[in-house]
Amino acid sequence: MTSHRLALPVLLTGTFMGFLDSFIVIVGVPSIAEDLKASIADTQLVLSIYVVTYGAALVIGGRLGDRFGRRLMFGIGMAAFTLFSLGCALAPSLLVLVAMRAFQGFAAAVMLAQVLATIQAVYEGEPRRRAVLAYTTVLGAAATLGQLIGGGLLAVDIAGVGWRALFAINVPIGLAALLLVTRAIPETRAPEPVPVDVLGGGVLAGALIPLLLGLGLGPDHGWPWIAWVLLGAGAVIATAMPGVERRAAAPLLSRRLLRQRSIRLGLVATVAFYVGNSATLLGMTLYLQEGLGIGALGAGLAYLPLGVAYMATTLAARRPGAPTGPPAMLWGSLVMFASLVAAICAALAGAGAVVIALMTAGFGAGMGFAYPAIIASVLARVREGDEGAASGVLLTTTQVANAVGFALVSAAWKATGSLAASLSIAAVLLTGVAAVGLRLRSGDTGKQPSSRLEPSETS
Incomplete structure (x- = not known):
């Protein structure tokens, strides 16, 4: 082209x-x-x-x-x-x-x-x-x-x-x-x-706004009644979405998208990845700033090993022969998991900010391989004309997963004040990413993913 x-x-x-x-x-x-x-x-x-x-x-x-x-x-x-x-x-x-x-x-x-x-x-x-x-x-x-x-x-x-x-x-x-x-x-x-x-978009927004607000308000305000009301209202409105979409001439959430195995599994991996990622980043922030009393600039510097490792592996992934697709998702998530286990052990042993920051460099390195593979699994076989809808669904899923991750870690931090608890949540979720990578790999025919659907997948 x-x-x-x-x-x-x-x-x-x-x-x-x-x-x-x-x-x-x-x-x-x-x-x-x-x-x-x-x-x-x-x-x-x-x-x-x-x-x-x-x-x-x-x-x-x-x-x-x-x-x-x-x-x-x-x-x-x-x-x-x-x-x-x-x-x-x-x-x-x-x-x-x-x-x-x-x-x-x-x-x-x-x-x-x-x-x-x-x-x-x-x-x-x-x-x-x-x-x-x-x-x-x-x-x-x-x-x-x-x-x-x-x-x-x-x-x-x-x-x-x-x-x-x-x-x-x-x-x-x-x-x-x-x-x-x-x-x-x-x-x-x-x-x-x-x-x-428009109607489907209104119902989707009507469900997501109270859900995300409830998840955002709950941990920071001790889960007041208004947070539960918002979560309940969002869940109730969400139940109307399937009926609205069935009656729509051009559904906002295309059924032909969600029927595809690779897209469904990719969205599952997206949820697990983003909940784990947000849990790690927020857990580190709370540990550095509230637990150790480090200022904003110092806490930002602690992310440098993770960020540098992430960018280095995304550059390495460009090289011929680098792992791609389901193998990259599988091995990248396993590296992230191993890094978190090491960081959890270091936190339980009372290690300081420098050691924890170095331990999480492996988390960044694994991200550099796993994240592009997750996106590719969602978008690889999107039908021409559905690119925008697929992109919107993918990014919406990331935002919901981020909100869930932040809420889980905020609650865990308030209950335990422990970095290990926050990172344990992330580690458990990353096993889900690895499982999706393994399942997609087992179904991989070795062919390059197509950018268009087969005729049987367009209905």
Whole structure:
């Protein structure tokens, strides 16, 4: 296919911005609370509302790209994300900041739902594999370096703006990327666009918003009754989703997607991987900052071995002969598991931050092989025209899994104050990733995955 040399850098710029904003703001919570005269508990909404609106809008964002054009929706999402980032930076009160973060989350969903869909539509074969590896490298960099970047910005305190720099940094980057969107990214859409399932999108958002809010509020506020009401309301609304989708002319959650074995297993692996990943990252943060009293910048530095190992293995995965597909998922998750077992033993023996940080480098190394393989297992056989929907389902699944992981670890930390408990949750979940990798490997025919469905799979 035609080489689109600038398409991937522009797409990955938006990816880095959107995912970084889930992590970079964590270190700024105390500063925001002090400056805006708010409590730490109330300021946590700045974190959770972004994840909630982002997760709720991903699937419909993917369908909008399938119908109206992925480049168009990516550009609209990036423009809105940049605008609302500026709104966050200028917010005069916590209420305004939370509102801007909600809109920023919606914008991020519209923007990021187009990235994997565009990669799936534009690239084939080896170029696609390398593009997915680059995508996962950027995700890992955003997740593992977010707190380091945030801590650095707060420490430097550019122009004395404090926490506002955490949002303002998106503005020049977003404007620069916007100038290249039309020139660099080819326009793609479904060959036979279908109507956007507005009702299905509303029901999905109506279920996800209370579910994610309940999972976010519960651990931080001692599981008050409102958290349980939100979880119950989300579960009840979710039960209406199958009936709504059966009646839809063009279902938001395509049945032909969910009937495919590789996609179903890939989504199971995604849940296990992301719950384990979020459990590890949050467990480390709580241990370093609350357990050991290390500041934000120091805690961010502790993630460097993990982040460097992750990026090194994603680069190694580009080399000919490197493990790919189900074997990479299997062996990568086993390396992550072994690293966590070593870190658990070190934590129980009373090891300090440096030793724990070095032990988790293996976790990052395993991620570099397992994560691209998980994404590939979900997207490998997506039917042409469903790229956006599949991307939205995948990313929504990651957000729900992240919220579950954060809730589990927050509860475990409050109950035990132990890093070992948090890492044990992650280790158990990673056995699920290994099991999926083994099952997919046992069914692997040795053929390269197709980017299109066989005729028997299209009904």
